[in-house]
Amino acid sequence: MNLSFSDLGNDLYTGKRSVPVVASRRRFYLGSVALFLIAVLGLATQGLNLGLEFRGGSEFRVATSAAPQDYEQTAREAVGAADNTQGVNVTLVGNDTVRVQTERLSDSDSQKVRGDLAQAFDVPERDVSATFIGPSWGASVSQQALRALVIFLVAVVVMLSIYFRNWKMAAAALFALAHDLVITVGIYALVGFEVSPATMIGFLTVLGYSLYDTVVVFDKVRENTQEAFANGRMTYADAANLAVNQTMVRSINTTVIGLLPITAVLVVGSVFLGPGVLVDLSLVLFVGILVGAYSSIFIATPFLVTLRRNDDAVVELGKRAERHRSKVERERAARPVVGDDGAPVPVGAGAPAEREEGSTLTGRAVHQYARSGPRNQPKRPPKSKR
Structure with missing residues (x-):
């Protein structure tokens, strides 16, 4: 049987199909813990x-008509003629510019490296530019970025606590944000991606994307759990899991659509432009959005259920839902429900057969349109018999 993506989304929304995200939360926790440990290990060992x-240092750019294939070795050999050149980084910017970064060099060493690079690449010395960047500027950027991060996190906690009227939702969202930030930074450390000011901006942007997805899911969780508390048909975990399923396709679609232009920019920037602000920003967005989508679906809501599992209201709701389930089982025993294939439909949380006519799985009433004609159209008087 062929099942389209839209049909799958409709089945997940109505409850005909269900992905047990909350029930399998321990598996997702273990996966996140493994990623978290790997990220921390990468930060501790590689940095x-x-x-x-x-970090500050000197940068040289060699403008050539066409960079040779062995440009990195050529540049390193040329720079090796000067003293204090540990930590040399050679990259290709576009197709015709070689960028060489070293530790801070003196004026005389810098002038000597310019001449050696010009001779090595057979270009005039005027085509080799030299710049120096002090570490104080980077320290100022880092300080401002950390300050912005703290302000952002405080604003998130206050806003979510007021909006959802539940501090545990704010705590779960904050946990998901920390999860995304640590794993994204850890991936950067493990792979060795260069961290630039554009990367810092990308980190803050990723937190916004992740928070957006989490708020959308939590809004549906609040709606479903409010209905569950009102009628006692579903447990808190079942209502939250239904919310995740109802927003899953939307989250996946949003992530894919968001990644398409970022991937295009990343590929074009890497192939044609080389290292730069565009590549740095698109790279951190690509990694962060993927991690953020994962946490919004598989971490934030399950962690919220874990935080609230011992709340008195949630425990009482579980007892009410169990009584409702027992009542449905007794009614099924007296009048079993048969599916399209002739087999009995099993009783379970979220099973379509448990939904009463004219209501959703959580018990919310659904407007029923008149079957005799269009809505709000007055009925015609009966024709008189002649």
Whole structure:
């Protein structure tokens, strides 16, 4: 049987199909813990590859008609003629510019490296530019970025606590944000991606994307759990899991659509432009949005259920839902429900057969249109018999 993506989304929304995200939360926790430990290990052993803007140093750019294939070795050999050149980083910017970054060089060493690079690449010395960046600028950027991060997190906690009227929702969202930030930074450390000021901006942007997805899911969780508390037909975990399923396709679609232009920019920037602000920003957005989509679906809501599992209201709702389930089972025993294939439909949380006519799985009434004609159209008087 062929099942389209739209049909799958409709089945997940109505409850005909269900992905047990909340029930399998321990597996997702273990996966996140493994990623978290790997990220922390990468940060501890390798650290971040800070760009020149943060650590300071000298940068040389050689403008050539066409960079040779062995440009990296050629540049390293040329720079090796000067003293104090540890930590040399050679990259290709576009197709015709070689960028060489070193530790801070003196004026005489810098002038000597310019001449050696010009001779090595057979270009005039005027085509080799030399710049120096002090570490104080990078320290100022880092300080401002950390300050913005703290303000952002405080604003998130206050806003979500007021909007959802539940501090545990704010705590779950904050946990998902920390999850995304640590794993994204850890991936950067493991792979060795260079961290530039554009990367710092990308980190903050990723937190916004992740929070957006989490708020959408939590809004549906609040709607479903409010209905569950009102009628006692579903447990808190079942209502939250239904919310995740109802928003899953939307989250996936949003992530894919958001990644398409970022992927295009990343590929074009890497192939044709080389290292730069565009590549740095698109790279961190690509990694962060993927991690954020995962946490919004598989971490935030399950962690909220874990935080609220011992609340008195949630425990009482579980007892009411169990009584409702027992009542449905007794009614099924007296009058079993048969599916399209002739087999009895099993009783279970979220099963379509448990939904009463004219209501959703959580018990919310659904408007029923008149079957005799269009809505709000007055009925015609009966024709008189002649």
